[in-house]
Amino acid sequence: NLADVMHLYQPILWLDTAPCHLHPSLFEYLGRERIFMALIPASMTWLLQVLDVKVFARFKAFFKLRYHAKRAQSTTGMLSFVEV
Numbered sequence: 026n027l028a029d030v031m032h033l034y035q036p037i038l039w040l041d042t043a044p045c046h047l048h049p050s051l052f053e054y055l056g057r058e059r060i061f062m063a064l065i066p067a068s069m070t071w072l073l074q075v076l077d078v079k080v081f082a083r084f085k086a087f088f089k090l091r092y093h094a095k096r097a098q099s100t101t102g103m104l105s106f107v108e109v
Contacts, residue, residue, distance in 0.1 A: 027058070037061045041070055 027036055038055065040046040042064055055062050065073065092109065096102055 031059065035061060037063055039063045039065060041065045042067055
C-alpha cells in the first residue's frame with residue numbers, strides 16, 4: 026500500500042507516450058493519489074535500458090527471492106494479489 030510509505034518516498038510512474046497512457050482519467054487519478062508521472066518521449070526508451078540492466082535487475086532479483094519465499098510459506102503455494 027503506497028499510503029504506508031508516502032511520507033518517506035515520492036512515487037513516480039514512468040510511461041511511454043502510447044495513447045492509452047495519456048487518458049485524462051489517469052492524470053486525474055495520479056493527481057489525487059499524489060503520484061508523479063514522467064513521460065518518456067517516443068524513440069527515447071532505449072536510454073532507460075541502462076537502468077534496466079544496472080538498477081532494475083537488482084530490484085527484480087530481490088522481488089523474485091521474496092516472491093518465492095512467500096510462496097514457499099503458503100500452504101497452497103499460491104499468493105493472492107494483495108500478498109504479491
